[in-house]
Amino acid sequence: MADDGDEGWIQRCEIIPYFRNKRTFCQGVELFVYSEMEKAEKPKPLKCPCCGELRPESECCVFISQIAHDVPNKYYGTLDGDIIGNLYWLDAQKGKVDWACDNCLKQYQALRGKTKRQLFCGTAPHFAYFDKRTICRDCGMSFIFSKEQQVHYYEKLVFWVQAERVRCDLCQSLKKTRNQLSHLLANPDYNNLEQVKEVIAIRIVLKQYRQAKHFLAVAKRNQVTESISYLIFELLKKQIAEAELTDNSAER
Ligand SMILES: [Zn+2]
Numbered sequence: 001m002a003d004d005g006d007e008g009w010i011q012r013c014e015i016i017p018y019f020r021n022k023r024t025f026c027q028g029v030e031l032f033v034y035s036e037m038e039k040a041e042k043p044k045p046l047k048c049p050c051c052g053e054l055r056p057e058s059e060c061c062v063f064i065s066q067i068a069h070d071v072p073n074k075y076y077g078t079l080d081g082d083i084i085g086n087l088y089w090l091d092a093q094k095g096k097v098d099w100a101c102d103n104c105l106k107q108y109q110a111l112r113g114k115t116k117r118q119l120f121c122g123t124a125p126h127f128a129y130f131d132k133r134t135i136c137r138d139c140g141m142s143f144i145f146s147k148e149q150q151v152h153y154y155e156k157l158v159f160w161v162q163a164e165r166v167r168c169d170l171c172q173s174l175k176k177t178r179n180q181l182s183h184l185l186a187n188p189d190y191n192n193l194e195q196v197k198e199v200i201a202i203r204i205v206l207k208q209y210r211q212a213k214h215f216l217a218v219a220k221r222n223q224v225t226e227s228i229s230y231l232i233f234e235l236l237k238k239q240i241a242e243a244e245l246t247d248n249s250a251e252r
Pocket residue numbers: 048049050051052053100101102103104
């Protein structure tokens with residue numbers, strides 16, 4: 001890239017505004033060309049989204065090296081082909097990028113993102129992960145989307161980078177359970193006792209006792225095989241009754 005090293009172009013990019021309307025290529029590097037040079041105000045330190053502190057460039061070395069080497073085609077420059085800045089640096093100034101200062105990374109308040117593992121990426125990748133507090137869409141409680149979970153989602157499961165988590169752990173697993181239930185109920189096999197037990201167990205987890213009893217009754221009626229004993233049904237019936245009895249929140 002720039003011959004004068006990272007520091008050179010980062011400093012120069014501070015004083016030049018950028019315009020996204022024109023694009024060109026210079027030695028295979030995509031450049032966003034600005035039409036007019038203006039002097040902007042003094043370089044501002046970046047606000048670290050993890051600790052919230054204002055950090056000068058000297059305390060953003062990891063981020064600077066990440067945007068320079070990990071994603072090397074996001075520069076903008078002059079018509080002559082001089083590279084003068086990195087788009088992610090500008091995005092970070094606007095608070096639109098997940099990154100972290102050197103201090104947060106050193107203290108493991110943030111984990112460094114591996115941008116090459118984030119395959120589905122519309123805008124900026126995650127340059128760093130830090131715990132994020134969010135409100136759960138289902139229960140309305142606040143929960144933490146931890147940095148470790150984020151690494152797992154975006155780099156192991158390779159989820160879309162812009163996808164944010166919207167449910168807490170409990171609601172997430174309840175949703176999974178509900179999906180499992182509707183899958184089972186789509187085509188229930190009442191002669192498959194394991195399946196009957198599974199449906200009952202899920203209904204109990206979801207505190208749907210009335211539906212559990214109803215399903216058991218239907219299953220009993222639709223049973224054709226002799227081998228399946230009356231005892232198992234009695235046992236399941238007892239299970240539902242007990243769960244309902246010990247559940248303080250259940251409607252009586
Ligand atoms: Zn920080």
